[in-house]
Amino acid sequence: MRLRWSAAELKALLRRWAAFIAVVAAVLGQFFATLIGWPALPLFWASEQPWPLALGAVVLHALPGLLLCWGLREQLLPAHWLDAERALPLRRIELLRADLAVIGLALLPLALLNLISMAAWQHADPAWMRGLWPRAMVYFGLSLALAAGAAALLMQGRRLPQGVAQSAARPQGTSGSGRRLASGLYRLFGVHWPLLGLALWRGPARPVLHLWALSCLLLGANLMAALIWPAQASWVLAAHTLLVMGLSARLHAQATRCYAPLIAASQALPLAAGFWPRRLLLLALAPSILAWGFMAAMLLLGPWRLAPLAAPSFMVYGLLAPALPMMAKQGDSAEARAGRWLLAWALWVALASEALLSS
Secondary structure (H helix, E strand, C coil): CHHHHHHHHHHHHHHHHHHHHHHHHHHHCHHHHHHCCCCCHHHHHHCCCCHHHHHHHHHHHHHHHHHHHHHCHHHHCCHHHHHHHHCCCCCHHHHHHHHHHHHHHHHHHHHHHHHHHHHHHHHHCCHHHCCCHHHHHHHHHHHHHHHHHHHHHHHHHHHCCCCCCHHHHCCCCCCHHHHHHHHHHHHHHCCHHHHHHHHHHHCCCHHHHHHHHHHHHHHHHHHHHHHHCHHHHHHHHHHHHHHHHHHHHHHHHHHHHHCHHHHHHCCCCCCCCCHHHHHHHHHHHHHHHHHHHHHHHHHHHCCCEECCCHHHHHHHHHHHCCCHHHCCCCCCCHHHHHHHHHHHHHHHHHHHHHCEECC
8 A cells, every 4th residue: 555655656756847857858968968877887987996995886876866765755654654554563574565665666767767877888888898797787786775775774763753852851941151142142133043043053943954054065065076076077066056956945845844833923923024935045045155155266266267158157047046946936836846946957057067168
């Protein structure tokens, strides 16, 4: 029953995104076709390395599969399913079999993508790959097994009972230094600190703060990669667009959910009509705006030759692209939001591919 439910949910999700993915592929053209060879490339590289490096490459290759299962966790093991599951006389091995079944269903598109990538390399048949195929296939199987095993642990983690929030367990009293700090922050940020800051620091929006920090870390590491491998800067810019668009959308969705109780409780306060939408949008865009400044400085001061038209367009559009999908009307369908996100990202990554001139 669970496998059928997950299959129906994933099928609906694929139907919703398939047309937009085809549009993005058409917009990106040759740049998209080049990406087909990348999924399987780490496996062939690992086949030439000693086992510690090879194992690390396989673990990194399995990471997208784990992230895919984490992103689809509500389609694989929804929260409302857990109560019904606890009421049934199911053994642990039966739960594990069900987990592996839906995980295999979720990993199937990624496995097919890797097989298509391998078929493309088989058709090209470069000389350096000859003799690496058996080991690469073994590493491919190991990568899928690692992704499935880690995703199964993720499912088990979702079944753990949620503990009492740390904020509820803390004593209500506040020390004198704490009161002085809170008073200083209130004077500095005004109404934004008690409504936004406290919820981030010790209230229901702490997951937003954690994702905010993770976003800054990932975006900073990605930009650092351009300085370490300047010849691959175009790929770093393309990865930057995907990270910014994905993380900003995720931050906005999580902030909307985490702040919902506070928004409902503040209806009686004399706040402007657009107070919450504007603040949550700015909160979601903050990491991308911060990364935009570092990216602009890196491109201007780095060793690259910038295209006179594409590079300024890439940087200017970088301030608009993350916000465009979030500026939606309340009644917009999921298909409209998905299409707006994909088209905004497609235009930005197309500009990224032309921003740097080849030397």
